[in-house]
Amino acid sequence: MVEKNDSCPICKKAGDKVKNTTVEHMVCDELVENVKSEDYYLCMDEECDVVYYNSDLDSVFKKRDVKVPIWFKKDAEPKYVCYCNEVTEEQVISAVVKDNAENMKDIVRLTGAMKNGQCEIKNPSGKCCHSVVQSAIDKGLQFKNKKN
Ligand SMILES: [Zn+2]
Known part of the structure; x- marks a missing residue:
């Protein structure tokens, strides 16, 4: 073979x-x-x-x-973390820094990310965006901790 x-x-x-x-x-x-x-x-x-x-x-x-920007590729604009609900990395970071979101639950509530997920047809990887959203949260938290 x-x-x-x-x-x-x-x-x-x-x-x-x-x-x-x-x-x-x-x-x-x-x-x-x-x-x-x-x-x-x-x-x-x-x-x-x-x-x-x-x-x-x-x-x-x-x-x-391809119809959408691929988030991890250079110059992706906007940089979506959740394609199903068109939530960007910037929105997630801002929810952490400005609205004190600390975890996935807060992000879902504040940005609407991951609701009605149809990742198989909406996300370029065909996979759930959970881990990408999580790394955006981590980025936001890091940024916030640096500032304080
Ligand atoms: Zn290549």
């Missing part, structure tokens, strides 16, 4: 597996028909222009081919 290739065609780094359904919902409408009926990989490299690619590397989607 041939080993499945999981390396990005441009940066050569290993990507994260993403379901076909997720890719179909993320690429621009006119490109949906080009999405193959197989699972893809998401390039996790911040500098790399590639977003999705398949293991045969004959189907590649770059940043401009």
